[in-house]
Amino acid sequence: MLFLSFLACDKTCHLYFSVSLSFIFAILYPTATSNKLCVSSCVGKINGDYQYCPDCRKYVACSNGYKHIMPCPAKLVWDDNLKRCEWMSSTCPGSTTARTTISVCETSCVGKIYGEYQYCPDCRKYVACSNGNKYIMPCPANLVWDDNLKRCELTSSTCPGSTTSSTPITGKYDVAKRFDFLLFCMVERHF
Known part of the structure; x- marks a missing residue:
């Protein structure tokens, strides 16, 4: 179960929270197992690379409405979040390449x-x-x-x-020193 129970910041921009690591990684590295990522046609698609669901070792390169099925290098699989071939994929179900x-x-x-x-x-x-x-x-x-x-x-x-x-992170953490991503602290809380 993913949860976020408390999130606030003080005047020194320290973040107080109680959040499970799985929640943080669900935000940073979302996984997708639905066919929403899959491309069956490039007609109307923006030029770019997309998930090819029949085979994780390939991806679809769309160029001016044309679909090109491209292979990943040996032992790599397509990761649609990163838009590149990787050793492991968070978007290709069953990807076990290590x-x-x-x-x-x-x-x-x-x-x-x-x-x-x-x-x-x-x-x-x-x-x-x-x-x-x-x-x-x-x-x-x-x-x-x-x-x-x-x-x-x-x-x-x-x-x-x-x-x-898998122990949840709890307590007071200096955001700039503890995480690879940047969170902005809104001191006056004018959202």
Whole structure:
């Protein structure tokens, strides 16, 4: 069951809430299992790429009303939310393709301009390289770094034995420091 029981902010823009992680991820990464995503014709469609429901390993590229069925690269499936081929899909029911690439842990950022990498001592953190400087960054609560996706997730294909908790997040959190997405605080509450 998804729920949001309380949401408010104070004058310092701290967010007070009690929300389950599944609620947050339902907003950030909605899944769709209905055929609303499927394209059977490109007539009248905006040029772009769409879900091809008969086969998750393909997608439909619509161009000037014409439908082109395109293959994803080997071992990848189409994710309509991301509009690209991925190792796993949140929009293709039954997608079970898993990542098999094991990342290399980054120990130095010397010579690197920018990038994010696996931090091997702790799956709940990652290394951010910026202009040759190394910064060890925490993932939000209950998340672990996935180096293939280059982001914090509920589970990781690059950090062996990573597990997460389904415990709801509760209490006071500094939004800017705790989440990868930005929430604006309306101090005077004029909506």
